[in-house]
Amino acid sequence: MTTPISTPQRPARPAGRDGFAQLLRAEWTKFRTVRGWVVGMIVAALVMVLVGLFAAGSSHIGCGRPGSPARSGRACLPHIPIGPGGEVVTDSFYFVHQPLAGHGSITVRVTALTGLYASGNSPVGQGPVGQGPLAGMKPGLQPWSKAGLIIKENTRQGSAYAAIMVTGGHGVRMQYDYTHDLAGRPGAVSAAAPRWLRLTRAGDTITGSESADGRRWTRLGTADLPGLSATVQAGLFTASPQHEVTSPFFGGSSSQGGASLATAAFDHVGTSGRWPRSGWTGAVIGGGISGSYPVRGGGYHQAGGRLVVTGSGDIAPVVVGPGAAFPTATIEEHLVGAFAGLIAVVVVATMFITAEYRRGLIRTTLAASPRRGRVLAAKALVIGPVAFVAGLAAAVVALLLGARLARNQGAYVLPVSWLTEVRVVAGTAALLAVAAVLALALGAVLRRSAAAVTVAIVTIVLPYILAVASVLPVGAADWLLRLTPAAAFAIQQSTPRYPQVTALYSPSGGYFPLAPWAGFAVLCGYAAVALGLAVYLLRRRDA
Amino acid sequence: MSHPLPAARAALPQAARGEWAGLRGALCAEWTKLRTVPGTIWLLVATIAATVAVSAAATAATSCPPGIACAVDTAKLSLTGVEFGQAVVAILAVLAISTEYSTGMIRTTLTAVPRRSAVLAAKAAIVGGLVLAAGTIGVAGSLLAGRLILPGRGFTAARGFRVLSLADGPVLRAAAGSVLYLALIALLSLGIAASVRDSAAAIGVVLGLLYLAPIIAAVVAGNPHWQQRIERYAPMNAGLAIQATTGLHSLPISPWGGLGVLAAWAAAALLAGGLLLRLRDA
Numbered sequence: 001m002t003t004p005i006s007t008p009q010r011p012a013r014p015a016g017r018d019g020f021a022q023l024l025r026a027e028w029t030k031f032r033t034v035r036g037w038v039v040g041m042i043v044a045a046l047v048m049v050l051v052g053l054f055a056a057g058s059s060h061i062g063c064g065r066p067g068s069p070a071r072s073g074r075a076c077l078p079h080i081p082i083g084p085g086g087e088v089v090t091d092s093f094y095f096v097h098q099p100l101a102g103h104g105s106i107t108v109r110v111t112a113l114t115g116l117y118a119s120g121n122s123p124v125g126q127g128p129v130g131q132g133p134l135a136g137m138k139p140g141l142q143p144w145s146k147a148g149l150i151i152k153e154n155t156r157q158g159s160a161y162a163a164i165m166v167t168g169g170h171g172v173r174m175q176y177d178y179t180h181d182l183a184g185r186p187g188a189v190s191a192a193a194p195r196w197l198r199l200t201r202a203g204d205t206i207t208g209s210e211s212a213d214g215r216r217w218t219r220l221g222t223a224d225l226p227g228l229s230a231t232v233q234a235g236l237f238t239a240s241p242q243h244e245v246t247s248p249f250f251g252g253s254s255s256q257g258g259a260s261l262a263t264a265a266f267d268h269v270g271t272s273g274r275w276p277r278s279g280w281t282g283a284v285i286g287g288g289i290s291g292s293y294p295v296r297g298g299g300y301h302q303a304g305g306r307l308v309v310t311g312s313g314d315i316a317p318v319v320v321g322p323g324a325a326f327p328t329a330t331i332e333e334h335l336v337g338a339f340a341g342l343i344a345v346v347v348v349a350t351m352f353i354t355a356e357y358r359r360g361l362i363r364t365t366l367a368a369s370p371r372r373g374r375v376l377a378a379k380a381l382v383i384g385p386v387a388f389v390a391g392l393a394a395a396v397v398a399l400l401l402g403a404r405l406a407r408n409q410g411a412y413v414l415p416v417s418w419l420t421e422v423r424v425v426a427g428t429a430a431l432l433a434v435a436a437v438l439a440l441a442l443g444a445v446l447r448r449s450a451a452a453v454t455v456a457i458v459t460i461v462l463p464y465i466l467a468v469a470s471v472l473p474v475g476a477a478d479w480l481l482r483l484t485p486a487a488a489f490a491i492q493q494s495t496p497r498y499p500q501v502t503a504l505y506s507p508s509g510g511y512f513p514l515a516p517w518a519g520f521a522v523l524c525g526y527a528a529v530a531l532g533l534a535v536y537l538l539r540r541r542d543a
Numbered sequence: 544m545s546h547p548l549p550a551a552r553a554a555l556p557q558a559a560r561g562e563w564a565g566l567r568g569a570l571c572a573e574w575t576k577l578r579t580v581p582g583t584i585w586l587l588v589a590t591i592a593a594t595v596a597v598s599a600a601a602t603a604a605t606s607c608p609p610g611i612a613c614a615v616d617t618a619k620l621s622l623t624g625v626e627f628g629q630a631v632v633a634i635l636a637v638l639a640i641s642t643e644y645s646t647g648m649i650r651t652t653l654t655a656v657p658r659r660s661a662v663l664a665a666k667a668a669i670v671g672g673l674v675l676a677a678g679t680i681g682v683a684g685s686l687l688a689g690r691l692i693l694p695g696r697g698f699t700a701a702r703g704f705r706v707l708s709l710a711d712g713p714v715l716r717a718a719a720g721s722v723l724y725l726a727l728i729a730l731l732s733l734g735i736a737a738s739v740r741d742s743a744a745a746i747g748v749v750l751g752l753l754y755l756a757p758i759i760a761a762v763v764a765g766n767p768h769w770q771q772r773i774e775r776y777a778p779m780n781a782g783l784a785i786q787a788t789t790g791l792h793s794l795p796i797s798p799w800g801g802l803g804v805l806a807a808w809a810a811a812a813l814l815a816g817g818l819l820l821r822l823r824d825a
Contacts, residue, residue, distance in 0.1 A: 036741075036744075040744075051755070051759060054759070054763075055759060055762045055763055058763045058766050058769040333762050336758060336759060336762045339754070339755055339758050340751060340755050343747050343750060343751045343754075343755070344747065344751075346747065347743045347744055347746075347747035350743050351741075351743045351744075354743065358645055448742075449741075449742050449743035449746075450634045450637050450638050450641065450742040450743065450745075450746045451634060452743075453742075453743050453746045453747055453750075454630050454631070454633065454634050454746055454750065457630070457746075457747070457750045457754070458627065458630045458750070461750070461754050461758075462626065462627060462630070462754065464758065465626070465754055465757050465758060466601070466623065466626065468757075468758065468761050469757040469758070469760065469761045470601075470623060470626070472601060472604065472605065472623070473604070473605050473606075473615075475604070476601070476604035476605060479604070508761065
């Protein structure tokens with residue numbers, strides 16, 4: 001009010017200039033100078049962090065065995081083997097091995113694979129770990145019961161390996177370093193239809209081959225194990241993962257499990273290369289509770305040229321699920337606050353356009369910049385990056401503090417590669433940015449803030465709730481997360497699905513039906529369509 | 544427009560005499576306001592359509608294949624749409640107040656009816672009544688859809704699933720409770736809108752309050768203690784306990800107790816809204 005009345009002469013601007021940079025600056029000024037919107041974005045970041053910390057902090061874990069003092073927090077953190085790729089792994093099996101120095105190969109014929117399992121409601125399944133009586137176990141193989149040849153760095157859990165095997169329900173497979181799985185000849189093994197398996201080591205490369213008759217061989221695949229020691233442990237193995245029954249209903253979490261055993265019969269064992277003359281050594285690798293479920297020992301029996309090996313457990317990545325024997329947390333659990341942040345971001349982004357209609361400012365805006373499509377583009381380019389920055393800052397803080405908090409509470413935060421971590425964090429921020437653009441477009445289409453905010457929140461958040469926390473069966477939940485904008489939360493999934501591990505991969509367990517970027521693309525598609533419609537209507541309608 | 548409004552006109556002189564007459568006038572005024580805005584009828588129709596459509600879709604998407612024990616609460620399943628319909632109800636209730644603030648109408652309203660609590664009470668009565676009516680149709684339609692669809696999806700009487708019928712005590716309770724649930728959501732939204740005033744912010748607060756709790760409850764599943772607290776005291780989780788017809792003994796909160804929690808939320812919101820309406824300048 002105290003400024004002099006004579007306005008200083010501004011440097012002359014070219015008449016009629018409405019450069020995009022100027023438009024961007026105008027929109028940025030609008031955003032920056034409305035206190036409620038700036039506060040709204042800060043609130044979005046804060047609630048995102050706070051909700052994430054609440055989720056991480058509320059998971060107080062207690063542990064301890066009967067007869068020993070109860071422990072809690074960090075003392076409960078289990079020792080879980082880590083594979084060569086940095087992922088947590090299950091590495092429990094019965095290993096009949098010899099050291100192999102340098103190059104060499106091993107060949108074997110498998111004539112039988114049979115199994116026993118404890119169903120979840122029989123006491124054996126939950127009974128003491130170890131080689132208890134087999135009473136109460138039912139005969140039957142698990143789909144991923146496996147037996148065959150393995151070459152392994154050493155007998156420590158989590159070391160590098162390559163294996164070729166027959167399985168209970170998936171034919172011959174070659175697997176290496178826990179996450180890799182190659183399919184070979186399908187069908188079950190029997191005395192009438194035996195399988196010949198061969199592993200050959202040359203340097204860091206291990207080649208797996210299979211044959212039906214021992215004469216005509218098919219190369220199944222090669223595994224590159226960089227830095228493999230000169231002397232490795234090689235031999236025969238048998239493993240059998242937990243028996244699992246899952247129902248596709250109510251979160252799909254009614255899984256019943258019990259330990260299982262598999263027994264394989266081998267003969268025609270042949271070796272080439274430098275093997276010791278001492279003969280075979282049998283050992284349980286990783287007894288006790290291993291990875292995610294109890295393991296029941298094993299053993300082997302040699303008679304003539306015939307070897308019978310019994311084992312339990314699995315050689316595979318750990319898949320988190322309702323059946324996990326130890327409390328785990330995924331990094332995305334600390335980002336659950338993104339839902340709260342999203343709601344605040346949607347409110348601000350909607351107001352960014354609807355407030356112009358309410359105040360009549362839209363007419364001034366359009367008079368200043370008659371090319372209406374560019375106005376909307378400028379608004380999107382302001383609100384999107386603002387939401388991204390707020391989301392990124394909140395996600396980084398929530399993840400750092402959340403992971404520390406969860407660890408202190410005794411939850412095992414599943415390790416992921418830094419690339420995955422970057423994808424989850426940046427993806428969460430990008431999700432907020434695209435949701436803001438979607439909300440902006442809806443606001444321009446509907447012009448009413450209440451309706452636009454509701455449509456945005458209901459289409460992004462409600463399908464997730466219906467999929468994760470409602471009575472819908474897994475199949476319907478999967479479809480919801482394929483078709484609706486809620487699919488974008490797949491970008492937060494840090495642990496992949498592994499076809500070689502039987503588990504319930506349901507939305508309520510944190511597994512989305514679409515790949516991370518595909519899910520994110522669904523939201524982008526919705527935002528693009530809404531923005532296109534908004535531009536069209538902004539041009540066609542009177543403001 | 545040239546028709547006189549006898550009720551409203553008669554109410555004016557009485558307003559000075561009796562409190563109830565003043566409330567009657569306020570009721571009339573609110574009814575006229577809400578009735579003559581074109582959005583109201585569309586939102587009511589949308590509430591019904593959203594509830595029935597989502598319920599029918601959820602029911603049709605669920606099937607009970609032979610040989611599997613299906614642990615499905617069919618009444619709750621066929622009322623899934625209430626989770627969606629409540630969002631439309633929230634819009635209706637929020638707009639009943641926030642549009643007055645955005646257009647400046649609130650000053651006219653408060654000039655005509657200076658007792659501010661009467662204004663809020665009248666709005667609550669009218670919006671609540673309308674939502675009860677629309678909710679009844681929506682819930683009845685959802686149950687009808689469930690009744691028609693469920694037997695074809697494997698939920699047959701032969702497998703222990705009774706045909707949905709209001710003659711069944713728990714189903715009647717779930718249905719009537721769902722209607723009340725929607726009305727309480729309207730009151731909760733109204734109270735929040737009276738406090739927040741801005742429609743976008745108010746609807747954001749309402750939907751955040753409703754929808755965030757189930758997500759957080761799913762994440763803290765590792766801690767039954769906190770999960771149970773959320774299931775008991777969050778408005779949507781507690782309120783929807785009224786829809787359960789099976790496994791009642793394992794519910795974190797009893798059906799009517801849950802609806803009571805939601806009623807407490809709604810009462811608290813209305814109280815806060817009423818206080819702020821009295822204390823602040825319009």
